[in-house]
Amino acid sequence: MSLTMPAPDPQLALGLDHPLRVLDLDGSRLPSDVLDPHLTDVDETALTNLYVDMVRVRRLDTEAFALTRQGHLVLWPPLLGQEAAQVGPARALRQSDWVFGSYREHGFALLKGVDLAEFARVWKAYAHGGWDPHEITMAPAQIIIGAQSLHATGFAMASKMDESDDVALACFGDGATSEGDVNEALVWASAFQAPVVFLCQNNQYAISEPVRVQSGTPLALRPTGFGIPSMRVDGNDVLAMHAAARIAFERARSGGGPTFIEAVTYRRGPHTTTDDPKRYRDEAEVEAWTAKDPIERVERALAAMGANMDAVREEARIRADELAKELRHAAEHAEPPTVDSIFDHVYAQPTKRLERQRAEHRAFTASIEGNR
Ligand SMILES: Cc1ncc(C[n+]2csc(CCOP(=O)(O)OP(=O)(O)O)c2C)c(N)n1
Numbered sequence: 088m089s090l091t092m093p094a095p096d097p098q099l100a101l102g103l104d105h106p107l108r109v110l111d112l113d114g115s116r117l118p119s120d121v122l123d124p125h126l127t128d129v130d131e132t133a134l135t136n137l138y139v140d141m142v143r144v145r146r147l148d149t150e151a152f153a154l155t156r157q158g159h160l161v162l163w164p165p166l167l168g169q170e171a172a173q174v175g176p177a178r179a180l181r182q183s184d185w186v187f188g189s190y191r192e193h194g195f196a197l198l199k200g201v202d203l204a205e206f207a208r209v210w211k212a213y214a215h216g217g218w219d220p221h222e223i224t225m226a227p228a229q230i231i232i233g234a235q236s237l238h239a240t241g242f243a244m245a246s247k248m249d250e251s252d253d254v255a256l257a258c259f260g261d262g263a264t265s266e267g268d269v270n271e272a273l274v275w276a277s278a279f280q281a282p283v284v285f286l287c288q289n290n291q292y293a294i295s296e297p298v299r300v301q302s303g304t305p306l307a308l309r310p311t312g313f314g315i316p317s318m319r320v321d322g323n324d325v326l327a328m329h330a331a332a333r334i335a336f337e338r339a340r341s342g343g344g345p346t347f348i349e350a351v352t353y354r355r356g357p358h359t360t361t362d363d364p365k366r367y368r369d370e371a372e373v374e375a376w377t378a379k380d381p382i383e384r385v386e387r388a389l390a391a392m393g394a395n396m397d398a399v400r401e402e403a404r405i406r407a408d409e410l411a412k413e414l415r416h417a418a419e420h421a422e423p424p425t426v427d428s429i430f431d432h433v434y435a436q437p438t439k440r441l442e443r444q445r446a447e448h449r450a451f452t453a454s455i456e457g458n459r
């Protein structure tokens with residue numbers, strides 16, 4: 088593979104003044120020279136499908152949150168408010184494209200087709216990885232902030248070497264852009280023109296640290312220093328996110344190299360179920376972002392298109408209820424792993440030493456049981 092650096096482009100970052108948007112807060116359609124050419128096939132049916140997806144993702148989130156409070160799951164990082172930032176790009180992916188996400192990528196997991204029983208085991212701390220990454224072409228949730236951007240870039244480099252047109256999507260947060268891993272991934276992606284898309288969901292906080300104290304520039308400006316084109320997009324506008332992702336995936340697939348998308352959005356819930364955001368942010372700020380709700384915006388857009396909103400809402404409600412029921416059943420009935428199973432996933436083939444350790448451990452456990 089040869090090292091070919093792209094020529095510097097003064098137009099590398101789009102949307103710095105105003106994030107790219109095609110659906111206004113009242114649901115009306117705004118023209119966009121950049122995004123409109125990538126939305127010509129998105130009609131009322133396609134927008135309805137995106138709406139139903141977002142309602143399902145939100146329901147997955149609220150149900151899992153409740154399950155955690157009720158003791159059926161042990162931890163949950165909510166995505167309330169970030170549904171459009173995930174559904175838009177998720178629906179622009181091909182199934183053979185890979186997603187490398189953080190711990191908040193529940194929308195991607197759902198739309199990639201994760202088995203809810205395996206998903207529930209992750210958040211019940213019954214499994215380290217949970218789902219089989221190869222089955223749904225999505226890597227396990229990454230807790231090490233930013234590490235998945237390197238995995239995605241490595242995958243993309245391999246995809247290019249294999250002359251495949253599968254692309255990798257790296258999803259991370261605003262805080263992750265300060266990590267070495269993300270910056271190193273940007274260097275490699277740019278140097279090798281790897282088919283990777285960096286999706287930064289700028290939800291305004293890295294736990295309690297607001298983005299305004301994390302960066303002196305818009306995050307979308309950072310990748311331009313690496314020679315990577317970027318778009319700053321309204322992350323609460325599912326159509327804008329869908330179009331931006333289509334642009335980025337198409338560029339990657341056709342040999343145009345990496346793209347960075349900053350989705351400007353907001354985490355309306357706590358960082359995780361163990362966090363109390365009232366200690367570091369004002370309720371007024373949350374209310375201001377609630378007014379920019381991504382789902383209500385699409386409801387207004389569909390109503391303006393003349394959709395039968397009662398029928399659309401009913402369909403979404405039924406699909407969301409089914410999902411919630413399935414998740415609840417999975418969380419309540421998940422089988423805990425045996426302690427013995429810790430030895431199963433160390434190596435593909437067990438070594439003699441590992442087998443000896445397993446035998447010692449079994450004997451130890453049996454001795455404790457015997458003394459009870
Ligand atoms: C390398 C590393 N450093 C610190 C942490 C602790 N930590 C967990 S979440 C988090 C904030 C991440 O913020 P951001 O990247 O904006 O993602 P968000 O949680 O907002 O989706 C931190 C610092 C970690 N998991 N990994």
Ligand SMILES: [Mg+2]
Nearest residue numbers: 260261292293
């Ligand atoms: Mg964040």
